[in-house]
Amino acid sequence: MAVVTRDSEASGAAAGxxxxxxxxxxxxxxxxxxxxxxxxxxILSISLFAGIWxxxxxxxxxxxxxxxxxxxxxxxxxEQGKFFNTATRWQVGQAMNAGPSAFESxxxxxxxxxxxxxxxxxxxxxxxxxxxxxIRYHHFFDKLVLPTITLLSPVSPIAWLPVAIFLFGIGNxxxxxMVVVALFFHMVLATVAQIDGVSxxxxxxxxxxxxSKRQIYGRVIVPAILPGMxxxxxxxxxxxWMVVLVAESTGVGYGMGQVIMLARNTFNPSLVFFTIAxxxxxxxxxxxxxxxxxxxxxxxxxxxxxxxRGL
Amino acid sequence: xxxxxxxxxxxxxxVVCRGVGKTWAAGTKRxxxxxxxxxxxVAPGEFVVFLGxxxxxxxxxxxxxxxxxxxxxxxxxxxxxxxxxPSPQRSLIFQETSLFPWLTVWENVSFGLSIRGASKEERxxxxxxxLQRVGxxxxxxxxxxELSGGMRQRVAVARAxxxxxxxxxxDEPFAALDVQTRARMQDFLLDVWRDSGASVxxxxxxxxxxxxxxxxxxVFTSRPGRIKTIVPIDLPRPRxxxxxxxxxxxxxxxxxxxxxxxxAFAEQEAxxxxx
Ligand SMILES: Nc1ncnc2c1ncn2[C@@H]1O[C@H](COP(=O)(O)OP(=O)(O)O)[C@@H](O)[C@H]1O
Ligand SMILES: [Mg+2]
Numbered sequence: 015m016a017v018v019t020r021d022s023e024a025s026g027a028a029a030g031x032x033x034x035x036x037x038x039x040x041x042x043x044x045x046x047x048x049x050x051x052x053x054x055x056x057i058l059s060i061s062l063f064a065g066i067w068x069x070x071x072x073x074x075x076x077x078x079x080x081x082x083x084x085x086x087x088x089x090x091x092x093e094q095g096k097f098f099n100t101a102t103r104w105q106v107g108q109a110m111n112a113g114p115s116a117f118e119s120x121x122x123x124x125x126x127x128x129x130x131x132x133x134x135x136x137x138x139x140x141x142x143x144x145x146x147x148x149i150r151y152h153h154f155f156d157k158l159v160l161p162t163i164t165l166l167s168p169v170s171p172i173a174w175l176p177v178a179i180f181l182f183g184i185g186n187x188x189x190x191x192m193v194v195v196a197l198f199f200h201m202v203l204a205t206v207a208q209i210d211g212v213s214x215x216x217x218x219x220x221x222x223x224x225x226s227k228r229q230i231y232g233r234v235i236v237p238a239i240l241p242g243m244x245x246x247x248x249x250x251x252x253x254x255w256m257v258v259l260v261a262e263s264t265g266v267g268y269g270m271g272q273v274i275m276l277a278r279n280t281f282n283p284s285l286v287f288f289t290i291a292x293x294x295x296x297x298x299x300x301x302x303x304x305x306x307x308x309x310x311x312x313x314x315x316x317x318x319x320x321x322x323r324g325l
Numbered sequence: 326x327x328x329x330x331x332x333x334x335x336x337x338x339x340v341v342c343r344g345v346g347k348t349w350a351a352g353t354k355r356x357x358x359x360x361x362x363x364x365x366x367v368a369p370g371e372f373v374v375f376l377g378x379x380x381x382x383x384x385x386x387x388x389x390x391x392x393x394x395x396x397x398x399x400x401x402x403x404x405x406x407x408x409x410x411p412s413p414q415r416s417l418i419f420q421e422t423s424l425f426p427w428l429t430v431w432e433n434v435s436f437g438l439s440i441r442g443a444s445k446e447e448r449x450x451x452x453x454x455x456l457q458r459v460g461x462x463x464x465x466x467x468x469x470x471e472l473s474g475g476m477r478q479r480v481a482v483a484r485a486x487x488x489x490x491x492x493x494x495x496d497e498p499f500a501a502l503d504v505q506t507r508a509r510m511q512d513f514l515l516d517v518w519r520d521s522g523a524s525v526x527x528x529x530x531x532x533x534x535x536x537x538x539x540x541x542x543x544v545f546t547s548r549p550g551r552i553k554t555i556v557p558i559d560l561p562r563p564r565x566x567x568x569x570x571x572x573x574x575x576x577x578x579x580x581x582x583x584x585x586x587x588x589a590f591a592e593q594e595a596x597x598x599x600x
Contacts, residue, residue, distance in 0.1 A: 215423035218393050222411040223437035223488060233440075237427045 080283055087284040092116045094288045098123045098273055127270040131254045134193025139247055142198050146205025151231055167199035171257045192261035193254045204246045208239035248304045255297050337405050339492050339524035340367040340390055344399030347385050351397050358549040359385045367524050374535040375528045377545030378589040383528045387494045391417045413437060416485035420497040422477040424469040431465040434484045455487040475506040495527045511537050532578045536571055544581045547589035
């Protein structure tokens with residue numbers, strides 16, 4: 015066909031699919047190097063922070079009883095880990111060494127808190143995206159629900175705490191409820207904003223191809239807002255971590271919030287900072303995971319960060 | 326006449342406009358008349374170019390013909406049917422690419438078929454065929470962001486062709502491309518047009534493009550958009566764009582357009598002063 019033979023761009027595309035092996039190896043090398051550099055900067059950043067703290071301790075400006083530096087609160091992991099053990103904490107008549115080991119205790123506590131964060135985050139996302147889509151899908155819903163959601167969204171999570179306890183008592187349920195309620199309203203508003211930002215061309219293309227309203231929502235609007243929603247999810251991950259501690263500190267059986275409360279009640283700054291360090295590492299790790307997921311799923315997003323760096 | 330029966334139009338022309346007009350945001354304070362009094366007949370298989378200063382309502386008219394917006398005056402027909410809703414018979418291609426970035430090239434091309442619930446094999450076959458026609462079969466499994474601007478627009482054309490449209494509506498489809506790519510794309514479009522037998526309604530503000538492509542050029546006045554005149558381009562195809570006749574046509578179109586652009590400028594300046 016005349017079109018094919020005449021077109022140089024097409025043959026260029028075909029050639030482009032088989033990039034020489036040497037070139038692709040070079041790119042892989044670049045990526046690894048980039049990764050190393052990033053890791054290096056992360057370590058430097060944290061070391062700098064820890065170093066300043068240690069210096070303050072060294073010169074006697076930071077009282078080790080109030081602001082123990084990293085080498086103290088990270089120094090005795092086994093000792094710190096014991097405080098995570100619920101068996102020794104609450105049961106009268108239990109020996110200090112009963113129950114799980116220090117390491118196991120830390121893992122159980124971290125696991126429980128993480129699970130609450132993720133269950134809460136997942137529930138909030140599903141509910142919020144569902145509600146956001148419904149609001150734009152049914153005009154009736156929009157008028158009926160949006161004012162209330164807008165009204166409730168600035169309410170601080172702390173204010174929901176008594177509600178969580180009234181409704182769910184103690185245990186996992188109120189902690190998860192807190193995460194959900196703290197994120198849900200913002201995420202609904204974010205979803206609506208994302209939907210409103212979908213290019214009208216996308217919708218018009220689907221319309222000219224005979225898509226129904228449902229198909230337009232299911233096949234165009236939802237995939238089109240996913241990149242933005244993943245971004246929203248990432249930002250809310252930190253929010254979820256903050257809220258879950260508040261919820262746990264009020265009397266869930268075990269969790270990071272409980273450990274912080276224990277540390278406060280027993281005046282144990284080392285334990286406070288140890289817990290903070292654990293939360294920091296966890297938050298960092300999960301943010302990294304979500305970023306990887308984002309990059310893998312949303313390969314088509316433009317890399318504006320690179321552009322800004324070039325300015 | 327039975328009440329509510331849609332008015333019929335006897336002509337089987339690809340597009341018929343009678344007294345068509347559009348007022349955006351009608352009934353509000355921001356209402357403004359973008360288009361008025363459009364009478365136009367496009368024959369099946371005809372290549373019609375809309376030429377006019379920007380903001381004169383060319384895109385608006387394409388949207389009305391596509392059925393994406395409702396006319397506030399007059400009526401439109403396509404092959405004897407009243408235009409009320411969008412139809413796969415009339416495909417619209419935009420200036421910026423409107424490919425879905427979350428789908429591969431072939432999935433984009435067969436999107437319309439998936440809407441109808443076609444099987445995967447059928448969709449792949451149709452997509453392959455449509456991509457073959459735009460010379461991009463090799464790029465079937467790529468993602469849109471891996472393609473150049475010109476390739477993306479060809480995929481958009483393939484997506485439109487996969488619906489077997491009788492009317493192709495193109496809103497400045499090559500405006501974002503560089504000059505060399507645009508010239509190639511024009512040749513490519515003429516091939517596609519000849520093969521498909523569809524009518525093409527093509528918006529541009531490039532006079533060269535109009536002379537290269539059109540059977541007839543519809544020149545618009547600025548605000549509100551009206552048809553100023555229709556210039557037939559009686560050059561034999563394939564066209565020699567450096568011929569005397571082609572040059573004369575370009576001069577004629579330039580003169581027609583210049584008045585309108587001047588008027589549009591004067592109006593915009595007046596608006597800026599009063600605002
Ligand atoms: N969706 C819209 N809502 C309101 N006004 C619009 C809309 N689309 C276009 N207009 C207005 O209609 C006029 C004609 O626009 P358009 O048809 O895009 O012109 P052209 O394509 O000829 O440049 C412009 O004044 C523009 O501001
Ligand atoms: Mg336009």
